[in-house]
Amino acid sequence: MSQVFIISAPSGSGKSTLVRNLMERDGNLIFSVSYTTRAPRGQETEGHEYHFVSRAAFLEMRARDEFIEWAPVFDDFYGTHRRYVDQARAEGKDAVLDIDVKGARQLRERIPEAVSVFILAPSREELEKRLRARGDVSDQVIQKRVAEAAREIRDYSQYTYVLVNEDVEVASGQLQAIVKASRQGAGEGETAGLRSDNAAVQKRVTEILATFE
Ligand code: 5GP
Numbered sequence: 001m002s003q004v005f006i007i008s009a010p011s012g013s014g015k016s017t018l019v020r021n022l023m024e025r026d027g028n029l030i031f032s033v034s035y036t037t038r039a040p041r042g043q044e045t046e047g048h049e050y051h052f053v054s055r056a057a058f059l060e061m062r063a064r065d066e067f068i069e070w071a072p073v074f075d076d077f078y079g080t081h082r083r084y085v086d087q088a089r090a091e092g093k094d095a096v097l098d099i100d101v102k103g104a105r106q107l108r109e110r111i112p113e114a115v116s117v118f119i120l121a122p123s124r125e126e127l128e129k130r131l132r133a134r135g136d137v138s139d140q141v142i143q144k145r146v147a148e149a150a151r152e153i154r155d156y157s158q159y160t161y162v163l164v165n166e167d168v169e170v171a172s173g174q175l176q177a178i179v180k181a182s183r184q185g186a187g188e189g190e191t192a193g194l195r196s197d198n199a200a201v202q203k204r205v206t207e208i209l210a211t212f213e
Contacts, residue, residue: 003094003182004085004111005029006104006159007175009119010149012131014165018119019098021172026179032084032097035061038076051081069099069106078103085111094179101152108158115182117175118159118196120149122166124211150212153205161194162201164208 009015023031035051037058046052053061058077062070070079080097088095097107104116121127127149131142156162161178165171174194181191195201 002089002092004088004107004114005094005096005179005182006107006114006116007096007098007119008101008104008116008152008159009165010121010127010152011145012127012134012149013119013121014130014168014171015098015119017168018163018165018172018175019096021168022175022179023096025172025176028093029096029179030084030088030091030093032080032095034099035067035079035081036076037078038074068110069103071100071102071106073100073102080107094183101155101158105158115161115178116159117161117163117178118153118156119163119165119171119175120153120156120205120208122164123208124150146212150209153209153212156205157196157202159196161191162196162205163194164204 007015007019023029033047033049033051035053035058037053037055040052044050055077058079061067062079066081067079068082068085070077078100080099080103085095099107107114108116121130124146128142128146131137131145137145163171163174174191178191178194180186181188192198193200
């Protein structure tokens with residue numbers, strides 16, 4: 001049985017690097033390339049990070065029920081095409097979906113057995129630093145993203161696991177361990193300490209949330 005992994009994180013949490021490392025290090029995964037109405041940024045190319053489509057094309061696809069989930073994020077639409085999940089199932093692989101909190105909620109309703117991972121930066125200060133380091137956003141946009149991050153973090157308990165991305169290599173290892181442990185027949189082992197219902201995880205998230213107040 002193939003598994004569906006949902007990975008969500010407020011923007012600036014370092015999720016893209018963790019997902020890239022995961023895809024490079026685990027050959028049994030299919031990454032779902034989302035459809036978006038936003039324009040490509042920097043080095044992004046069609047079909048690699050996203051499928052870039054017009055608003056009209058997106059709405060047509062949505063009307064044909066081609067998305068297994070979709071959501072408005074900031075000022076654009078984003079959606080997961082059903083074919084990636086279908087392809088993973090057909091090939092006996094697992095699907096990796098990098099989607100926002102709203103999309104994750106829809107997906108859990110459709111695929112309740114999906115395993116979800118929420119990634120967060122260790123503090124508001126660190127999140128702001130990472131957003132500024134990307135250099136592509138104004139102060140106003142950064143404040144909007146920080147406020148949105150606090151809202152998303154409050155929803156962390158909907159996720160199966162929580163990763164605090166303090167050190168990229170440590171967090172990458174933890175993400176790989178979660179994927180391995182979630183495959184059928186595998187024991188949970190060390191990843192039990194990363195579950196969102198673990199008391200130490202809850203305490204850590206509460207401390208991080210306090211930095212946003
Ligand atoms: P960005 O524009 O910075 O690449 O992504 C913005 C947000 O959209 C991220 O939180 C990302 O996880 C989310 N996102 C990307 N693809 C999808 C998708 O197919 N569905 C949903 N619901 N969110 C997505």
